[in-house]
Amino acid sequence: MKRIILTLLITVTFLTSCEDVIEMDNRGFATAEGIYFTESGYEGLINANYSMLRELYGMQPYIYCAGTDLYAEGRSPEPLGLSQYTELGPASEDVDLIYNNAYKAIRMANTALFYSDITEQSSNISSRVGEVKYLRANAYFLLVQTYGGVPLILDQIDSPILEIERNTAEEVYTAIIKDLKEALLAVGIDTTSGRVNQRAVQHLLAKVYLTRGYESFGEANDFSNAASFADEAIAGQNLNLSFDELWDYTNRENEEVLFAVKYSTGSISADPTELGNQQARFFGPYMGGSEIAGQAPNRSYNLLATDFALRLFTPDDERYEASFMTEVYNPYFLEHVSSDLTAEGIRDFYEPYWFTPADSTAYVNSIIKLEDFEYHPYETTVGGIIVTGDYETIPLKKFDDPDAPFGQSTSALDIILSRLGETYLIAAEAYLQSGAPAIALQRLNVVRNRAGVADAELNDLDIDYILDERGRELFGEYHRWFDLKRTGKLVERASLHHPLIQEANFTGAAGELKILRPIPQTALDLNGNRDFAQNPAYN
C-alpha cells in the first residue's frame, strides 16, 4: 500500500508541471506584432512594400503591352485573350496578374499604414507613410485603368471578410489622388535612392489627372492639373543624356530616372533564377536554349515590334539604333560588353524599312560577315508574321542584361516606371488636351530634339502624333495598353496596326467592346458577394 501511495505521489507531482508542457514554443518565426513595432522591423515592412513592385512589374508584361499597335507575337503564341481579344474572358491567361499582385501590394500598404501610428516612432515615419501611400495609389491606378472600378480596401484586414463590394472608378480615382497628395507632402526629394520622391509623386499625379481627364466623370481642370504636376516633376531639367546613354546597362540609375523598380545582383542572389525580372525576355526573337548561357538572353519570341512600330522611326531618329539591336555580333552580348567592335564580324543584320537595294548592297559590302551571316530583309523582321527560325525578328536591346544568368526571371536591371522623357510627353499631352497646343509642342520637341529628329509642327500635333511619339520614345516600356486605353484609341489603333487584330475582335457580349480587362474569374469565384458585377462585354 505504501508503494501505491508513493507511486501516486510521484505521478501527481509530475502532473502538476504538465501545464508548462503545452506552452507554445516558437523560436524561429517572427510575428507581425513582435517585429513591426520596432524601428528596424518597420523599415523591413516598408522594404517589403517596395518589394511588391517586383511582383507587379517583374513578371511577363502581356497585360501592359499586348493587344496594342506596337507588339505582336512571333514563334510562341501569346496569351490569346490579352493579345488579340478574340478569346478574352475572365479566366484567360494572365488577365489576373495585376489584380492579384496589386491587392497583395495594397494589403502590405494597409499593414504599413496601420502600424505607422503604433510602431516605435522615428523621424523617418512620416516620409515612410508618404512612400507607402504612393505605392498604394500606384497599385490602385493600375487596377482602375485595367479593370475599371474595383473594391477600395484602405484598412488593415485581419479577419476573414467573405463578401467584397465593387466601388466606382470615380471613387477609386478620388482615393488615388488623396493618397498621392498626402504622399507629396511627406516624401523626400532624393531621386537616386530608389525611394519614392516628390518628383516621382508629381509624375504619377500628372498621369492620374491626365487619365481621369478623359473619363466621363473627369473634372474640368484635370488636364491643367496634369500639365502643372508634370511641369513640377520636370523641375526645369532638360534631357541631357543621349538616348543611347539612357539605356547603358551599367548606368541604369541615371539622372533622368524619377522612379524605378529596383534590382541589383545582391538583392536577387538568394535565388537569381526567380528573383530577377523578366523584362529582358521579351521584345525579341528566340536565340537558343541553355547552350547560349552567358552569351545571349533567354528570349520568348513574343511582343515583337510590329511593322507599324518600326515604321514610326525615321532614319535620322537616334532612338532606332539605341532601342534595337540592328546588327548582331557573335555572341549576342558582345556589343554590350566590348568597347571596340571594329574588327568584329556580324552574324545577323536586320534591314530597316527605308533601305533601298543599293543601301542593302552597300551595307553588305561594308561589314565583316561571319560564316553564318544572315541578312534579314525588312518584311521578315517584324512581329505578327510566320516565324520559324531563331533570330528572325529584330531584337530590342534596351533591357539587355549581359550579367544575368540564363533564365526567364534573371535580369537584375531596374524596371524604369517614370523617367523624365515620359514626363515631357505627359506634359505635352496634358497641355494639348487642356487647350494649350503651343506649350504642348514645346514639351514634345524637347523629346524630339534629344532624339536628333526635326521639331514637330503645330499643325501636325494631335493625340495620334503624341501616341506615335510615345511609341518611339517608350518602346518596350510598360505603358502602351494604358496609353491607348486612356486616349480612347485602343480599338482603332490596335485593329489598324496589329496584324492579328480585327475590329470585330473587340466585340463582346451584348455588343459591348472589350476595353476594360475582365475581372478575373478566380476573384469572382472566391467572392461571396454574388452581385459583384463583371465588366461589360464579358457576360
Place this chain on the structure above:
Amino acid sequence: MKQIFEKVHAKSRLLTSILLLFFLYSSIMFAQQGIKISGIVTESGTPLPGVNILEKGTINGTQTDFDGKFNLTLSTDNAILIASYIGFASKEVPVNGENQFIISLEEDAQSLDEVVIVGYGSVKKSDLTGAIASVGSEALNERNFTNPLESLQGNVAGVQISNNSGRLGDGFNIQIRGQSSFAGGNPLFVVDGAPVDDIDFLNPQDIQQIDILKDASSSAIYGSRGSNGVVLITTKSGSSAKGGFNVSFDSFVGVKEVARLPELMDGPTWQYYHQSAYLATINVPGGALGITPERLESSVVGGSNSVLRNRFDNNQTFDWYDAVLRSGIQQNNYLNINGRSDNGLSYNLGMGYQHETGNVLNEDLDKYTLKTGLSHNVNDKFSFAANVTITKTENERGSNRAMQEAFRLNPFLSPYAIDDNGFETNELFDQPGKLTFPSSGTFAINKTSTYNPLLQIANSSDNVERFNIVGNIFMDYKFDDWISFRTTFSSGYDNRERGRSWGNLTDEGRSNGGPLGDLNIRSSFNYTWDNQFNLNKTINEKHNFKLLALQSIFSSQIQSRFMSSRNLSFESGINNLGSGPQATFNLGSEFLDESLSSYALRFNYDYENKYFLTLSNRWDGYSLFSEGNKWDSFFAAAGAWTISNENFMENSIFSNLKLRTSYGSTGNNSFDRSRTPYPTLNTLNEQLYYDLDGPVNGFRATALANSNLTWEKTQELNFGVDFGLAENKINGSLDFYNRLSEGVLFERLLPVEIGAESGILDNASSVRNKGIELLLNSKIISTDKFSWDLTLTYTKNTNSIESINGQTELDDIGNGLFIGESIGVAGENGNRSNYNYVFDGIVQAGETNVPGGSTEGQAKVKDINGDGFITPESDRVILGSVDPDWGGSLFTNIRYGNLVLSASAITSQGVFTYSPWRQNFTDTRDRGRQKANISWYVPENGAGIPAQFSNEYPQPRNQGDFWRRQQVGYYADASFLKIKNISLSYNFTPANLDKINLKGLRIYANVLDPFVFTDYMGYDPETASANLGIGRTAAITYQLGLSIKL
C-alpha cells in the same frame, strides 16, 4: 500455484489479458491430485514450442518446450485440455483416461480469440465494442509488398489505400472512412506507442500486427488526434517470441517489368500531326484553304531541318520509352531470431535488407532495418520490456523531369549527335531538337530546345537518406491482483537528408554556368510518456469491471536546415557545396514545436460475456492553440450484445452473432505546418528582397492569423454486427457509420481583394461521411487435403459538405466547396477542381452560332441552361468527384496438400479526376511534342494533307479557350479493377525437411499487379491525379521466394 501463476504471467502482455479470464475462473478450481500426462504439439507436423496447455476450468497449465513437448499433472477428473497459441485456433482435447497426446494446431488469422489492440491496452476480439480491424503479420506478408501500407491495401473494409505516384519511395495514401478533413487527412500512425509521420520506413516483416481504429468510439481514446482514424502498429517484440530458440529466414527476388504503357503516336502519325499543327497559324488569305503545300513545307521544315526531313522520309524514329525505361529489380532478405528462456526473458531480433530499382534509369531504394525486442518478467509483480526499430533508407529519386521530358520528345528526335553527313553517331547530343552539324554548327533540326533526358538523368541526382529510430520502454508493476501500474516511454526520431545536384551536363548546370546543388535536412524528434493505472475486478463471477486511468504527455520538435550554392568548382554533387562562390550561397533553417498534455479514463464492463459496455473520455491540451482554446475533451460510449451467447441461441445456425453500437467524438489538430507553421500567430513567413541604395529585405505574412483556431471535431455513430455461421465457416462483420465533422480545419483561400494569397486556416465548415463496410470470410471447403478460403470486403462512403463558412446556402466556388457535395469535387494535388464546363465535342466545319463563340476545330462546351451563351455562373457544373463511389477487395486461397494458390484483387469505382497525364499528352496547343495516339481535328486545307473531322480532340493550335484555359478535355474516369497478386507456393512436409534439418520450408512464385481493368488512358489509374513529372509507368512484378525455419 505461485509457480504456475509466474509461468502464466511470463507470457506477453497480450496473452495476459486473455489468460486473465481463465484466471478469473480459478475460484472454481478443485485442489485435487490427478494423473500425469504428457504430449507433443505440432503445426502440420512441426513441433510447436511455447504453446499454452491449460486444464479447462482451472488455472492448472504449462507450456510446451523447445521440442513442442509438455508434461502436466491433472487436477480434475474428466479433464479437458486446452491448447492455445497466438495466431492459432485453440483446440480442446478431452483426456478420456489417456496419458499420451499428439495435438496439432492450425494457424487461424481470423480466430475469435484474436487479440485486438485498442490503444493503451488490448481486448479479445469477441469482447470488442467498437469498429476495429486487425491485420496480422501473415496477412501483411503473404503478398510480398515491400511497403507496409501496400501490404495493407485491400485488407480492411472502409480503409482506402492508394499509390501516390508509383515513383520509388513516394509512398501510399491512406484514408479511413472517407475524407472529413481538408488539412492533413492522414490517420494517426502509432508505432509501438510513438506517433510517426508515416510508416513507409518499416519493413512489413517486422510488424506483428496492425490495428486500425475506425469508429470514433475506438479512436476517442486518442482524443484530439483520432478524427481521421488511428493506425496502431505493433512490431514483433520480445513478448511475441515463441519458446525456445527460433530462426527464420525469408528471401525473395523480383523483376519489375514495365507494363500497360499508353500508346503514343508512331512516326507517320506524329508527322501528320506536326504538319497539321501549322494550319492554324499560317496567316494567308483564305485561311487553311489558302495554304499551299509549299508554304506548309517551308513552315514545317524550312531551311534548318534537313535531317528532320530525311528522317520523315525514311520514317527513322527513336523509341524514347525504350531509352529511359528498364526492368526494375526487387530483393528482400529478412532474418528473424527469437526465443524465450525459462527465467522469463524473451527476445526478438530482426534484420532486413530490401533493394529495389525503379523502371526509370537512376532510381533505386535500399532499406536496412534492425529490430530488437526484449521483455523480462522479473517476478510476479514486476516486468519490463523494450523495443527498438532502426531503419536506414537510401532513395535515389533520379531526375524529376527526365521521364516526362523524354516521353515528350517527338519520335523523330534521337539522343545522338550526327556527323557532317547527317548520320547518327554514338555520342549523346545535348539538345536533340536543336541538332547541329558538328563542323559548321548549322542546324540539322531546329525545333525544340528540350535538354537531352539521357544526359539529364546521368548527371543529376535527387537523393533522400532517411534514418529512423522508433522505440519504447515500459515497466509494469502489479500492486495486487486487481491493480497494476504501467509507465511507457516511447520515442521516435526521423532524420531526412535530401540532396539534389546537377552537373555541368544538365539543363540546370548549363543555365547556371556550372554544377549546382542543394541540401535539405529535416530532423524530427518526439517522445510520448504514458502513465496508466489498470484496474480489474470481477464481482459475483458475472460482473467484470475494468478501468484505465491514463496521463500522457507528447512533445515533438522538428528542425529543418537548408543550404544551396551554384557555380560549384567541382562536379562534387552535394558533397562540396562550399566550393561555389559565396554570393551564390543560400541558407535557411526552421524550428517547429508542438506538444500535447492529456488525461483519459476508460471504463469497461461486461456481464457474463453477453453484454458489453465501454465508456471513455479524454482531455487534451495543445500547445499551438491560443489560451482559452487549448483544452477540449472527447467522449465515447459503446455497447455490444453477443446474442449467440444467450441460451435461446444455443441451437441456432449462428455460431457467433454480436450487435455493436457506438458513439464517439474525436478531434483533429493536424494541418500542413510547412504552410502555416504557427497559425494562431501572424508569422512573417515570406522574406522579400529589394534594393534601396543596396540590398534590403523585409518580411510579410502571406496568410491571415487565426487566434480562435481550435480542433476540428468529429462525432460518429456506428452500428455493427459480427456474425459467424456454420461453426464460423462463414463469418464477417457489417458496419454502418455516420460521422459529422464540424469546424473542419481548412486552409481556405480568401477573396483576392484581401491580398492574403495563402488565405486562412480556420474551422468554419462541416462535412458528413456516411457509409457501409462489409467484411466476409468464408471457408468454402476445409478438409485435410483440400481447402478453399474466400475473403471479401466492400466499402461505400458518401461524403457531403454540410456547411461552408458557417452557412448552408452559398457554395464557395473559389475553394471548390459545394453544399451537399463531396469534398472530392475540389480535386487533388492542387489540380484543377472538378467544377467546370462540360466538354461537348469539336465544332465542325459549317457549324455556326456555337454558344461560347467557339469556331471550327475548337472545343465547345454544353450550354447547360440553354440561353445561347456560355457563362461561368450558369454553365459550369460539378463533373464528378475524386472520391470513389465504392471500393472493394477479394482474397482467395486454394490449398491442395502442400500446394497453395492464392490471389487478391482490389477495385475502386466512380473515381473522376483531372489527369495531368492527359493534360500533357492530349494537349493540341503544343505542336512539337509527342502525343497520345489520339484522333484530332484537321480542317479541309490547301496544303495537301488529309482532313480529319475529329469530335474528340481540337485542332492543334486552335483549341479554343475552353480546352486551353478551362481544360475541359483533361478529366478522366479513373475507376479500376486491379488483380494485385497471384501466387503459388509449396510447403515442404516435415518428413522432407528432416533430411535437411529444417523445421519449415516454403517456396513460392508471386506476380504483382498482373492485370488491370480500366478505361483510363495514362500510366496507372491509381495514380491518375499524380503530377506528370513524378507519376510513373505501371509495372508487373514477378517474384520468386523462399521462407526457411531453422
